[in-house]
Amino acid sequence: MPPPLPPSLPRHLRRRRFSTAPASHHPPPASRLAEQHCLRLLERSSTPAAVLQSLAFLLKSGLNSNPLVLTRLFASSACAAPALLEPLVAALLGPSVPIDAFLVNTLIRAHATSPFASARLCAAAFFPLMLRSAVLPNKFTFPFLLKACAALPGSPGVGLQAHAAALKFGFTTDQYASNTLIHMYSCFGGGFLGDARNVFDRMPKSSAVTWSAMIGGYVRGGLSSDAVGLFREMQASGVRPDEVTVLGLLAAAADLGALELARWVGRFVEREGIGKSVTLCNALIDALAKCGDVDGAVAVFQGMEERTVVSWTSVIDALAMEGRGKEAVGLFEEMKTVGVPPDDVAFIGVLTACSHAGMVDEGRGYFDSMKMEYGIEPKIEHYGCMVDMFGRAGMVEQALDFVRVMPMKPNPIIWRTLVAACRAHGRLELGESITKNLLNEYPAHEANYVMLSNVYALTQRWKEKSEIRREMSKRGIKKVPGCSIVELDGEVHEFIAGDESHPQWKEIYMMVEEMARELRRIGHISATSEVLLDLDEEDKEGALWWHSEKLAIAFVLLRTPGTQVRVVKNLRVCADCHAAIKCISRVYNREIIVRDRSRFHRFKNGSCSCNDFW
DNA sequence: CTAGGGTTAG
Structure with missing residues (x-):
């Protein structure tokens, strides 16, 4: 008898138990050789001819439901177009090939994970085939099928049918299927969050996966504070959060601009030994940056021993958000030097950095280098960066030409x-x-x-x-109200332009009036003179002095001594608020950091880090 | 062959 396995065997050793490879020294069976031959064919070339050749060989050797080969087959770029995809599937499902649950499961999964939209769109369509052929679904079917449906947020009807089928076949008590149900419903948009929650409420919550699915669903649906609330419930319930749970929490913190929460997650991960994987550090960089702690984000980046293009992009985005264009460009260059080739997303980051720092020439150079040096075809987002770059720099004609x-x-x-x-x-x-x-x-x-x-x-x-x-x-169209939030003693306070719902609203309004008097005294002139600079989406009818960020700042000035003030706003700061906050930072001697819809303004001693370029 | 997840123009 072998000795019992130690509780934490290294991963690669644990894996071996599940390996299908023969343990002995026998030569690999014929099916194995055929599989490898198919894979080689696909590796060598991704032309339609190669794909068809591989398929023919697959069928000839009776490997039609081999998951590895099928997944690669449908991930081949030849399958981007339905023209090849359809005959391929038809050949696979030909009359001579027996259909079983294994084959259909594999088809659903291979299509759902294909990089091509045309393949992903039809993944769920293989399930009816299973029913028609009187094949019973097994425990793998619904996790695959529901995940495939989650990728079709435009047609929730398919997902509802899949849920009904899971019920009919008695798979809704299965944890895997239920977790995917939560995920699927939350992918269908806000209106389906209730359905996700229903599934969540009815199942045993013994696994971190269940909690993470629901937390992630809330974040996806824009209900980040509910996500945080659910995380607290999870802790109370005693289920140990894992890396994915924490990733959801970081996304919520980034969305809310809750800096203390983001920092707490950083410490929590240390304390609980969750492990700072590259993915987790990337999320931490992003969350800290979106909460206004760009230096903290940079520090996390510096501390990473392994970095992917996502890590570099996240830290470049962080610097871009504060208008630190030179540093962002420096990191972009360093990334290339250390041998990490930029991808399309990294280019969006560096172009945004140039745009927000007025570095038009550099930006133009990077845009040209995309295709010339890296063979990346610029997408509409990249053109958008260029239009923004010219536009911000006052080169409206060049912007128009670009369009x-x-x-x-x-x-x-x-x-x-x-x-x-x-x-x-x-x-x-x-x-x-x-x-x-x-x-x-x-x-x-x-x-x-x-x-x-x-x-x-x-x-x-x-x-x-x-x-x-x-x-x-x-037309029943409502304007999104301007809204600002501040975090104080672990509590989030929300202010909406002109609203009186805060328990201390009278004091706050008195404070705003006092601020206005002080600013007038030192010669600040409100609004109209700067109106042409105004980029705000907010309604100008309301008195400028009741804009939500002013209320939020007044509240923090009232409640705290000379600490930093951090405000998160859902829209862009208007020109009047921008000018006023500059003065406030001087008169009240406070550093005030405002997170915009798109970037940060760090006000100190009467000036702003954006140098009025936004 | 099973579940939840990281960067993306304004």
Whole structure:
């Protein structure tokens, strides 16, 4: 008898127990050789011919349900187009091939994990085939099927059918299937979070996977504070969080801008010995940066012994968010030097950094190098970075030219970027005409109305402005209210422009008035003189002094002595608030950090880290 | 052959 296994055998040794490889010295069986032959064919070339050749060999050797080969087969770039995909599947399911659960499971999974949308779209379609062939699903079927459905957020109906089938065949008590159900429903969007929660509530919560699925679902649905609440319940229940749980928590912290939470997660991971994997460090960098602690994010990056392109990109994004373009570009260069080739996402990071720091020439160089040096075809996001870069720098014509030469149809984001440039640089007629076209094409998008309404306000065309308002209410379109949050003693306080729901609202409003008096005393002039610089999406009708960030700052000034003030805002800071906060930082001698919808402003001694370039 | 997860233009 072999001695019992020690409790924590190294991973590679544990794996061996599940290996299908023969333990003895016998030569590998014929099926093994055939499998390897198929894989080699696919490795050598991904042309349709090679794929077909591999398939033919597969069928000839009776390997039709070999998961390894099938997965590679459907991951081959030849399967990007339905033209090859369909005959392939038809050949696989030919009359001479017996259909069993194993084959269908493998087909579902291979399609669901294919890098090609056309293959992923039809993954779930293999399940009906199973029913038609009177084959019973096994315990592997529903985890695969439900995950395939999760990738189709546009057609939740398929997922609902899959859930019904899981019920019918009695697999909903299975933990694996139930966890995937939670995941699937939360992928269908906010309206299905209740369904996810229903599944969650009905199952035993003995595994970290169940909790992580629900926590991740809340984050995905934009309910990050519920995610944090659920994490606290999880701790109370005694289930030990693992790495994935903590990743969800970090995403929630990043979303909420909850710096203390993000830092706590960093310590928690240390304390619980969860292990700082590369993935976890990447998430930590991202969360710290999005909570305004860029230096902390850089410190985590510096401490990593192994870094992937995602780590580099995360730290470059972190620096870009604070407008530290030179440092971001420096890291991008260092990344290339140490032999990590940038991918398309890394280029978005470095282009954003250039854009936010006014480094137009550098940005142009990087954009050109994408294709020339790395063979990466720029996507619409990269063109968007360039349009933004020219626009911010006041080169509105160049921005427009870029849109004209783009090889793809400009999307609303591109147009809105242009409009922001027009507004920032006084090109109001151009901005207005672009916005009008945009409204014709996308009448349901709230931001477009607000944009046009603000253009009218800037040009003092009040009649047109009120027409826009009427049009919005007629269509039932609501403006997202400006909202700012601050964390104080582990509690999150939320402020909405002009609202009076905070228990201390009277004191806060008195404080805001006092701030206004102080600022007037030192010569700060409100609003209108800077109106052309205003990029804000917020309604200008309300008094500028009741903007949510001012309320939040007043609250923190009231409640704390000379500490740092950190505010997270859902929209962009308007020009008046920006100018006012600069003064506040001087008059009250406080460092004030405001997280925008897109970046950070660090106010100190009357100036801002963005150098008024935003 | 089983579940939950990291960076992405404004």
